[in-house]
Amino acid sequence: MWMTELFGTDKPVIGMMHLMAMPTDPKYDFEGGIKKVVERARADLHALQDGGIDGILFCNEFSIPYVDNVRTVTVATMARVIGELLSEIKVPFGVDVAMDPYKVFDLAAATGASFVRETLTGAYSGDYGVTNYKMGEIERHRVDVGCKNVYTLATLVPEGAKQLAERPIEEVAKSVSFSVAPSALLVYGVTAGRAIDDSMISRAKTATDTPIFASNGVKDTTVVDTLKIADGCVVGTWLKVDGYFYNPVDKNRVETLMKKAKEFRGDN
Numbered sequence: 001m002w003m004t005e006l007f008g009t010d011k012p013v014i015g016m017m018h019l020m021a022m023p024t025d026p027k028y029d030f031e032g033g034i035k036k037v038v039e040r041a042r043a044d045l046h047a048l049q050d051g052g053i054d055g056i057l058f059c060n061e062f063s064i065p066y067v068d069n070v071r072t073v074t075v076a077t078m079a080r081v082i083g084e085l086l087s088e089i090k091v092p093f094g095v096d097v098a099m100d101p102y103k104v105f106d107l108a109a110a111t112g113a114s115f116v117r118e119t120l121t122g123a124y125s126g127d128y129g130v131t132n133y134k135m136g137e138i139e140r141h142r143v144d145v146g147c148k149n150v151y152t153l154a155t156l157v158p159e160g161a162k163q164l165a166e167r168p169i170e171e172v173a174k175s176v177s178f179s180v181a182p183s184a185l186l187v188y189g190v191t192a193g194r195a196i197d198d199s200m201i202s203r204a205k206t207a208t209d210t211p212i213f214a215s216n217g218v219k220d221t222t223v224v225d226t227l228k229i230a231d232g233c234v235v236g237t238w239l240k241v242d243g244y245f246y247n248p249v250d251k252n253r254v255e256t257l258m259k260k261a262k263e264f265r266g267d268n
Helices: 002-007 033-050 072-088 103-111 135-144 169-180 198-205 223-229 251-265
Strands: 013-018 055-059 093-096 115-118 122-126 129-133 151-155 161-163 184-187 212-214 232-235
Touching: 013 033, 013 251, 033 055, 033 072, 033 251, 055 072, 055 115, 072 093, 072 103, 093 103, 103 115, 103 135, 135 169, 151 169, 169 184, 169 198, 184 198, 198 212, 198 223, 223 232, 223 251
Parallel strands: 013 055, 013 232, 055 093, 093 115, 115 151, 151 184, 184 212, 212 232
Antiparallel strands: 122 129, 122 161
């Protein structure tokens, strides 16, 4: 599978790089400025890598609340941060621009990211009102900017939202796999750090040969059970100091979780 080629394992654990708020974001630190964003990202990068993570996903996570047409300055800042850290990145990395499936491919093209995580299909209603992802336009943009060979981790149903046309998870997994042939499909919990219903992963796997990843809610106490079912996972909040969303990454927590994941996988 492509995961083994990219990450060196068929059950990768990807660590979130939650970038601090950037210019125009409500939580942006004007006093600390871009320098602080870069310094925090550098510290988190080394905590993740030194802790043994398989891959890293850069995301504008602290841009909360998100917009569906992400401002140019956000993507420009993300590209600057990644560019400054590029020589220090030792594991495969990807990008996620919440909630803009066009600019995520722009960012991937600019930085050389190996994969993206994004919602690429469907129409939903939730905290952000009604959102509609035009997969035909998105897929054409991906090809236009040269990202045809970038691996795609595609959302089945976003956190904090429901499908406008409610369908069983099996049906969604089957139709999304057919329409855009993603590299993997993502199952989410309700919000960041909240546990995923494992049965949703199992049900999705019955409908498609596309790998299924758990995209949030994974902890040291659940990572083995998750990897028994899922083909990989993305971990963010639990890896932070005290498991608090806005805190820096804690290298010791990364080591703890990865030790369990590697023992389960039988890594040497």
